[in-house]
Amino acid sequence: MSLKGKAAAIGIAELKPWKEAPSEVTPLKLMGQLTAEALADAGLEKKDLDGFLVGMPFADPGMIYPASAAEVLGINACMLNVVDIGGASPAGMIWRAAAAIDAGLCNAVLCIVADLNRLGDQKVPVVSVQREFEAPYGNIGANCGYAMIAHRHMYEYGTTPEQMAKIAVDQRTNALKNPLATFNDKPLTIKDVLNSRMIVDPLHIFEIVSPCSGGSAVIVASPEIAKRSKNPPVWLLGAGEYANHASITYAPSLTESPIRPAADTAFKMAGVERKDIDLVCPYDCYTITVLVTLEDAGFCKKGQGGPFAMEHNLTYAGDFPCNTHGGQLSFGQPGLGGGMSHVTEGIRQLMGRGDGRQVKDASLAYVNGNGGIMSEQVALILERRS
Amino acid sequence: MSEYTKPLPKPTATSRPFWDAAKRHELMLQRCSGCNAFIYYPRDRCPHCLSDQLRWQPVSGHGKVHSYTVVRRASTRSFADKPYVLAIVELEEGPRMTTNVEAPPESMKVGMPVTVWFDDVTPERTLVKFKPA
Numbered sequence: 284m285s286l287k288g289k290a291a292a293i294g295i296a297e298l299k300p301w302k303e304a305p306s307e308v309t310p311l312k313l314m315g316q317l318t319a320e321a322l323a324d325a326g327l328e329k330k331d332l333d334g335f336l337v338g339m340p341f342a343d344p345g346m347i348y349p350a351s352a353a354e355v356l357g358i359n360a361c362m363l364n365v366v367d368i369g370g371a372s373p374a375g376m377i378w379r380a381a382a383a384i385d386a387g388l389c390n391a392v393l394c395i396v397a398d399l400n401r402l403g404d405q406k407v408p409v410v411s412v413q414r415e416f417e418a419p420y421g422n423i424g425a426n427c428g429y430a431m432i433a434h435r436h437m438y439e440y441g442t443t444p445e446q447m448a449k450i451a452v453d454q455r456t457n458a459l460k461n462p463l464a465t466f467n468d469k470p471l472t473i474k475d476v477l478n479s480r481m482i483v484d485p486l487h488i489f490e491i492v493s494p495c496s497g498g499s500a501v502i503v504a505s506p507e508i509a510k511r512s513k514n515p516p517v518w519l520l521g522a523g524e525y526a527n528h529a530s531i532t533y534a535p536s537l538t539e540s541p542i543r544p545a546a547d548t549a550f551k552m553a554g555v556e557r558k559d560i561d562l563v564c565p566y567d568c569y570t571i572t573v574l575v576t577l578e579d580a581g582f583c584k585k586g587q588g589g590p591f592a593m594e595h596n597l598t599y600a601g602d603f604p605c606n607t608h609g610g611q612l613s614f615g616q617p618g619l620g621g622g623m624s625h626v627t628e629g630i631r632q633l634m635g636r637g638d639g640r641q642v643k644d645a646s647l648a649y650v651n652g653n654g655g656i657m658s659e660q661v662a663l664i665l666e667r668r669s
Numbered sequence: 670m671s672e673y674t675k676p677l678p679k680p681t682a683t684s685r686p687f688w689d690a691a692k693r694h695e696l697m698l699q700r701c702s703g704c705n706a707f708i709y710y711p712r713d714r715c716p717h718c719l720s721d722q723l724r725w726q727p728v729s730g731h732g733k734v735h736s737y738t739v740v741r742r743a744s745t746r747s748f749a750d751k752p753y754v755l756a757i758v759e760l761e762e763g764p765r766m767t768t769n770v771e772a773p774p775e776s777m778k779v780g781m782p783v784t785v786w787f788d789d790v791t792p793e794r795t796l797v798k799f800k801p802a
Contacts, residue, residue: 415684416710418676419796420755421740421748422767427755430738438736438779484739484774532757532767533710537736 285552290381291509291516292630292665294325297499297623299463300615304399304496310340311355313397317500318356325502326513327391332502334383334392335360336376338619339367342399342496362388368526369654370566372396373499373623374661378522380503390505397498398618410529417530425568426491428531428656430483433571435537437485439586444485446589447570448476450605451489451612453597454567458609460599460640465495465615490570490612497617499627517633520555520647521664523548531656540657542579546649549662550581557581560664561645562632563603564625566653567610576651577605580662599640607632607640625650626663633667673791675747684711686725691795694787696730698764699723709764730785731802732760739774758783758799769798776801 296317301308314337322329335353345351349363362383366372373396380392409418422428436442455471458464471489479487509516523545528534550557557580565576574588582603583591597605608614608628611621629648631637637645646669652661680688687710690697699708703720707728714721737756743749754770754777770783783799790796 411679411681412710414676415678415681417767419678420767420769420798421675421743421753422755423676423748424744426744427738427740430740431736431755431757434738434779435736480742482742484741486738530767532765537757 286378286381286385286522287520287552287554288518289385290503290505291518292377292501293504293509293512293514293516294321294327294502295500295627295630296320296324297463297627298497298617298620300465300495300497300617300620302465302495308399308496310343310397310399310498311352313498314352314395315356317395317397317498318393321393321500321502324514325504326511327502327508329357331391331508332358332393333361334380334389335363336366336380336392336394338372338396338398339365340398341618342401358393362392368659368661370568370619370622371652371654371659371661372619373626374650374652374663375524375659377501377503377519377626377663378524378661381519381522384503384505391508392503393500394503395498395500396619396623398620399496400494400617413530422530425656426483426486429569429571430486431531432537432575432657433485433569436571436575439538440589442574442589444477445473446592447490447574448473448487449592450567450570450573450597451476453601454606454610455613456598457607457640458613460638461608461614464609464613465493466613467609486569486571492568492611492616492621495615495617497615498620499623501623501626501630514634515667517630518666518668519663520666521549521551521553523552523662524660526654526659529655529658534657538575539585540575540579541660542576542651542662543581545660546580546662549664553664555647555664559647560649561604561647562607562629562642563605563649564629565606565651566622566625567606567612568616568621568653570612572653572657573605573610575657576653580649580651599637599642604642607637607642622652625652629663629665633665675790677791677794683713687711688794691787691797694795696728696785696797697725698728698762700726707760707762707764709766728760728762732758732783732799734770734777734779734781734783735759735765736779737770737777739777756799766797771798771800
């Protein structure tokens with residue numbers, strides 16, 4: 284069994300994130316706009332959609348969410364679900380869509396996320412064990428866990444703050460060419476990052492995503508539909524998923540993430556090598572996330588993520604293009620739209636729609652989705668066939 | 670005395686022996702009778718072998734800082750009063766715990782030995798924290 288070449292992404296839509304969304308905006312309103320734009324981009328009509336995968340918005344959560352959202356959008360679906368694996372949800376939607384298509388259940392699946400950064404009215408349900416054994420000590424939110432991963436990585440491998448900062452710097456260079464990015468007005472230097480405010484040692488504010496509002500959508504379709512798409516289809520070649528913890532405290536290792544088995548599965552399915560990849564789109568809630576991903580996805584040796592980041596040019600024009608949209612660090616994190624931004628960028632680049640940041644002759648992209656504290660991992664390999 | 674405003678654990682039937690021991694200033698962990706593993710946090714079944722034969726056992730309270738951070742900007746108001754050291758301590762017996770280390774932030778190091786310290790944060794509740802050994 285394999286999903287290799289069984290489905291393709293044929294249309295995308297993505298909003299420029301707002302720091303503060305206008306008060307009349309709701310997640311469902313954004314989903315309406317994104318659905319219309321993604322359909323127009325793919326050259327499909329609403330009636331062509333028969334699968335619906337959606338992310339639960341923090342700003343408007345609820346039970347039986349998929350049917351409620353599909354009803355608002357007027358979508359009749361043969362398969363509908365919330366995908367709830369944190370920031371890995373968008374990447375996880377892509378292979379689930381392909382699997383449903385391969386199983387003959389669907390022909391065109393809408394994968395959609397939209398959310399608002401409405402602090403104050405968030406009622407995020409937290410699992411009881413985390414309320415009992417994490418929150419009393421102040422292990423709340425994601426910053427702390429990633430900071431502890433970074434310290435442990437520095438201890439085990441000698442990784443330096445400069446090496447982590449370099450990732451934010453190169454991604455900012457990419458963002459300068461992305462009109463949708465939140466932070467695209469001025470370049471960053473390593474010194475800027477290291478002089479920025481320390482939030483959770485050793486992570487500075489420029490190494491931490493900025494929450495915002497927005498959303499994005501991808502339409503995944505069967506080969507038959509892909510053939511009549513307006514866009515060059517971007518085929519799913521390989522996919523893998525793995526998780527082995529929720530709180531980083533109880534992970535088998537702080538520095539060796541579940542990315543490795545996910546990536547190995549994806550590369551094996553795709554039948555391609557790491558060296559064949561033209562660009563990588565690793566989830567980047569923090570700089571350390573990218574560094575660990577490059578190691579565990581197999582692009583460099585374990586522990587060498589820091590030197591690798593220093594030795595390679597991670598910009599769209601460089602020898603190792605990485606998060607050519609700027610990553611979430613520069614794009615912003617509109618809820619799950621942050622995770623989807625890596626998927627849409629991979630697709631955009633392979634469709635040849637990278638504009639001022641187009642990676643030359645890009646035909647293979649590696650996308651990584653990451654949830655929680657290096658918990659749920661999804662690896663995707665996407666291909667544009669010449 | 671000012672009121673304690675940070676989140677407090679709400680013991681369950683499963684975890685109550687752990688918190689009751691902490692209140693007595695004892696560190697007790699579950700141990701699996703099936704595979705002999707020490708377990709933290711408290712469970713109904715062993716996460717290694719799924720046995721439900723778990724017994725409570727006192728442990729040394731000695732461990733090492735596996736990693737840590739100094740939270741200078743907390744993400745919730747209740748922890749925003751001052752920077753604090755959040756740590757993962759690996760106990761001699763094996764399990765890791767999310768905890769706080771009561772030490773000056775600049776003195777913190779990965780790998781430093783620590784020993785358990787019981788913080789009676791309210792008359793009813795005691796949190797399990799650590800201090801440099």
